[in-house]
Amino acid sequence: MSSVKSSVQETVLEEFKSYSSVVKSGLQEQSAVMSANIVSVVKKVVEEEDRSHNVMVFGLPEEDNEQISEKVGEIMTAIGEKPKMDMCRLGKARDDRPRPVKVTLSSSLVVTQIISKSRRLSGHERFRSVFLSPDRSYEQRTEHRTLVEDLKRKKAAEP
Numbered sequence: 001m002s003s004v005k006s007s008v009q010e011t012v013l014e015e016f017k018s019y020s021s022v023v024k025s026g027l028q029e030q031s032a033v034m035s036a037n038i039v040s041v042v043k044k045v046v047e048e049e050d051r052s053h054n055v056m057v058f059g060l061p062e063e064d065n066e067q068i069s070e071k072v073g074e075i076m077t078a079i080g081e082k083p084k085m086d087m088c089r090l091g092k093a094r095d096d097r098p099r100p101v102k103v104t105l106s107s108s109l110v111v112t113q114i115i116s117k118s119r120r121l122s123g124h125e126r127f128r129s130v131f132l133s134p135d136r137s138y139e140q141r142t143e144h145r146t147l148v149e150d151l152k153r154k155k156a157a158e159p
Contacts, residue, residue, distance in 0.1 A: 047137065052108035054135035055115065062089070062098040072103055075132075078124045079117040083110050102135065 060071060072087050084106055089099040105111055111134065118132035136144060 051135040051137065053105055053111060055103045055105065055111055056133050056135050057087075057101040057103060058131045058133065059129040060098055060101055062093065068101060072101060075121065075127060075130060076114070078127055079114065079120045081110075081114055081117065083114070 057072065057075065060075070068087055068089065072085065073082075076082055076085075085103050087101055087103045090102055091099045093099060105114070115132060115134060121127040121130055121132070
């Protein structure tokens, strides 16, 4: 009887060890996946926060040996803002169109104010072809482009 009891105890102990190792390995896999997801989400949030401090300037004519800070300063004066900013042109120079300018500002609140006042540029002869927009990620640009195209189609469909 005691041999049966000890045999049952050993079997139960082995099964318990086997079960616990399966659970443990499953938890480790889930933990790794969750860690990767958390890192991905944190990166997106940080990138979004960084982008929220930027304004993109499109259509600003490009010249050799240009003083980009003076040009962007004139644009900001035209819309009634004079923020502290850093700026640079993005991408390779091309003959067919000017490169966009990324303007980095101190806060997202300043970005919002500038974007809301950007319509004032159409009233200035020098800046009619200049457009300001928030800095968007590739996914956001794709989604925005789709929405604009849908809006244009709906406007064209309705008289």
